[in-house]
Amino acid sequence: MAARVLHGVNLAGWLTLEPWVTPRLFADSGALDEDALIASIGTKRYRELISEHRRTFLSQKDFTSIASRGFNAVRLAVPWYVFGDAGPDSGPFVGCLEYVDEAFLWAEDIDLKIVLALAVIPGSKAAGTDFAHDREDFSRRREAMLVVLGALAKRYSSRMALAGIEVADGVVAQTRRGFTLSDGVPLHQVRNYYREAYESIRTNAPDVTVILPDAGMPGSWRRFMPPRRYENVWLDSHLYHYRDHIDSVGPTGIRMLSNASRESMRLARKSGLPVMVGKWSASLPFPDSVTTPEGRIALERVYISEQLAIFKSCPAWFFNTWKTDKHLDGWDARVALSSFERAMLT
Template sequence: MKQIKGVNLGNWLVLEKWMNPVMFSGTECEDETWLCRTLPHDIKVDRYTQHRATYITERDFAYIASKGLNTIRIPVPYFIFGDVEPFVGCVEYLDKAFNWAEKYHLQILIDLHTVPGSQNGFDNGGICGVCKWSQNPEAVEFVLTLLERLAQRYGTREGLWGIEILNEPISEEVWNLVIDRYPAVDKEEAEGSGPVPSEFLRNFYIEAYQRMRKYLPVDKVIVFHDGFRLHEWKDFMRQEEFVNIVLDTHLYLMIAEVMGCEKNLDAYIHYIDNNFAKDVTEMQAYFPVIVGEWCLFNNTEGLKEMNEEERKRLYMKIANAQLQAWEKGQGWFYWSYKLLLDTVGDSASEGWDSWDMGKSIEQGWLPDRY
């Protein structure tokens, strides 16, 4: 299996307000579900059409290829086929992405990023504070059928590397940490929300694999996310019937901070070497491991007071440590390709350019070519 060097196209087909607040202008909405419930139909369609047609274009695929990257992870919503009200479908843009990818010799990992009722209650899960998808058999079946449709539509495309079953289904540990971070708009709708149990997730992944593999040739990978419980998967899908499976884990320095890592360069490097690299190495013995999301963002004390050269040295060292750690596995996808900093505001955007791979390359914080 090839070594993945890739980037996420975040905020293109799945919106995240912090990456482009202008899409949410004129509303108080914090997530895509409430945005689509709130905007009048004509305004909503116009706004989505303009965003999707301009946020990512063929030129971006050419740029990505020019940097030596080989794979693009594209988050897609559960309403991609345009059959769920009040959302605006977007499958035609994924079709364009495959045409562009194949033109520039790139491959795509389709990442199902949201599901009805949400799998995590995050803003990037579609609706804040609600996590009830796994409790609803009809919603689960809808997602399984959706994955089949994606596999059937793109399974034989040259540009398909694989399909990721579901992004970041939340564990009990993480749910307890973030339960108050994303307040629900409708408390009644959120009532009964909770984490996605491991037993359910295992059964769901197996069912999804079996349904998708009917349409996916064995040279196309099926990716499953660790659900924030990385070490639980050592005995999973070990039978011969399961082929070409990849394990995805998301490793951010904010996780290190939550786990008690001090906010300075030496502490970050130590944590990367002794935790992130160790975890990837350990799990690589069971599955090819990709770090599906990571970036340079950190909260180093005194970061705002650093001059340009000091900041560059800091980010370069953090980048090199992480890239060396990810080499222990099958590869990585940076989060994210771009965000619109000019829509955020100067004070709020301090340090946010480190989430933007293009700007990080321009600043010299990341290698110019891979």
């Protein structure tokens, strides 16, 4: 379904809460994630808060603004509890199917495409509302994830705006260093889940693009799910460098960061699958005190230009994110990409 190259933005923090996107929702409670927020303020207040947030944080006006800036797609993270009580394991969380439906209406009005990403990060200890923190959780919850993916594929397969379905927002794979195993999900379990997720989606949506996170291991997918058997599958790499131990104050540092992106893309392409960049930002690894605001903006502009050039051969890329409460430099597309001409983003 994704015949054209997609240049878009993530809609982070809309259907699921993220404190870096909307810190005001967490400020009074001291909570750092959605689970802790519920525990702090109670289910009744949480339901009121998230209902109001979803109603007001994004609107049709945002979709129109996204298109007017030159983007042609959005990546929408959809929680596992999207179907509410009609779906599996919803717990105290509030379903949001009506907002996904509305997003498709808004997108189709202005010819935007939508990539749906199941908002789980198997293996991540930091994912506040993720119900697949480790290998045991993942094994126990995998069936629920497959059910939700199949239901999403069935509901939206005929919609013109649907460009793809991603089987998870991300994955933390287990790695070995010497005799030590890291946290995360063993790679063989991730691979098995990807095959099952493909079948769950493909059964309900024969043509939609199925997207697989690279699990932070871009070189580990060579000959996995070959196109002769698995049709229309992409690999997704998330290219962030804000935590890299590189001095980015100056052209040399920017060049090193860009080379790191190129290397990640080179490794991912060995899979033989088209490689999309599902998340990237303009945030650079230096403290604010190192340079002036003007200098930082200039360096970020050079960095963004380099990243866009690297992504030229990708079927899709999505800046993270469209909107934050605090207009975060490097993360809010309305700020970070505001000085870029429309032609550079299309």
